[in-house]
Amino acid sequence: MTGDTIDGADRAPVLAILGIGRVGSTLARRAISVGYRVLVAGSGSPEQIGLLVEVMTPGAEPRWAADAVDEADVVVLAAPFSRLHSLPLANLDGKIVVDVMNHWQPVDGDATGIELLDSTSETVAAAVPGAKVVKSLNHIGYHEIEEDARPAGSTERRAVAVASDHPEAASVVLQLVERLGFDAVDAGPLANGIQLEPGMPLFGARLDRDSILSVFAAEQDAA
Amino acid sequence: MELGIYSFGNGLRDAHGEYEPSARATRNLVEAIKLADEVGLDFFGIGEHHTEEMPASAAATILAAAASITSSIRLGSAVTVLGTEDPVRVYQQFATLDAVSNGRAEITAGRGSSSESFPLFGYSLADYDTLYAEKLELLMALNSSPTVTWRGTVRAALDRAVIVPQPEGGPLRIWLGTGGNPASTVRAARLGLPISYGIIGGQAARFAPLAKLYHRSADEAGVPADRQLISVGTPGFIATSDSDAHETFWTAWNNTMKYLAGQRGFTAPPRQHFDEESHAGGALFVGEPEEIASRMITFQRQMGHMRHFLQTDVGQLPHRDFLRSIELLGTQVKPLVDAELGTKNPRVAS
């Protein structure tokens, strides 16, 4: 499990998933199945999601969102983007934060109340300056996290991009993505996350590692 | 198990790619509902949309026209975007539909997957959760008493308001429509509402755990088992040969995907993706009648739904192909499904 440990500790990182909707529940189930300890939270109490978790994501541990963050090494933001400021942002200081959120017009509208930067993940990073934000897993459909997962080396393995300004955070998430069953592609700095957003060629496309790399190479040539 | 159809309207295009009059698409729906009734289908749903591509904006009006030329098919919305409607008006319209159809009206309230109705009717998506929660509560209040007193923030209060017409056969069947967020399943269950799942892609059986969650939550809330109903809407198209079905529906589905991809900024899936989802296990029920019957039966046993309805007329699918698919669903698929599952609502071991 080289690289898949936190601060040299001899264990896989503990995941907190904030948002136990379509993405959150699928990701939790998948992460548990590959051996992660997973804490989950909705917008309310752990009791409110008790039965939901028992049936949909057996093995996940329900928490209040802030408690889940405090106990975790890696925090996945899987709520609607327009709900960004309802998340326990202050608790995210020092955490590795995986932003899987999209600014999705039919749900988020204009996301009024959020000052939008060039890309959504930079917007998230600005809201949590003490966190190490990584953009990933937002460009694949929620059910594909389970349906398209394949063992390493499989010829039809799909690739998932990882963008971050924090190399050590990126390496933890690259490992996470690999263990979930995808070829993890280092996509460079967080600003590159814009290439993963709705409206861009990567979004929703089933691509392998080389195709993703070529998109970023083409971007670099253009720049 | 009941079988049916649902539609958002199908904006057809002429040889130059221009939309034909949306009035024609509207009449096509009335014709389709009439045929669905004639071939013995159980349900026809209209899902509110407001675009030239999907022009069925006024479900209750279309269904009322169909009510007068049909005799037994149940007629409902699929879905009514409740957040941007006045629940009083919705209730009156569907109670009126219930009157003119002699008790065949249903409502499915939901969020829908589009947001056009928000700017159109002057609402903000930022208020979505409150609009939906309050309006659902009001709609349920309207359905439980002929005079309603209600107070909330999203519309004027009602003080012993008299609501007419009243459905003669007791409360209307009001479903909660959802696309798979588990919290919506729990919500429907706790409210004692039947639930309707829209499964538009991927593997259909991934919704089976939600069905289990629905029953467990409803049991916990004390909802009697006979009121725990599940229905399922998926894309689907039937033709006499399997290859015809796949070729014809690929064209239509691809058109829709390209249209939605342009609107929402994803990449339209390639043919291979369609082929995976339109064969056994996938959410697209595309094929010849025996194949579809067998896939529907398998899926029913996984999910325990009492009704499965297909969205067929998408992406400029020619109207005659839509009608032919309805006919095959009623005359060929339904007898096979009935033979296996019986005509009464099956309940599952879950």
Ligand SMILES: NC(=O)c1ccc[n+]([C@@H]2O[C@H](COP(=O)([O-])OP(=O)(O)OC[C@H]3O[C@@H](n4cnc5c(N)ncnc54)[C@H](OP(=O)(O)O)[C@@H]3O)[C@@H](O)[C@H]2O)c1
């Ligand atoms: N659907 C996809 O295929 C897909 C794919 C990639 C990325 N995404 C992105 O992933 C995110 C989630 O999408 P989804 O489809 O899973 O949405 P969803 O099914 O509507 O679920 C959203 C979840 O977020 C929770 N939530 C809201 N505010 C919260 C808060 N302050 N703290 C904790 N949880 C909170 C909700 O919990 P409550 O019910 O308790 O409020 C709900 O469980 C979105 O940003 C979306 O753009 C979606």
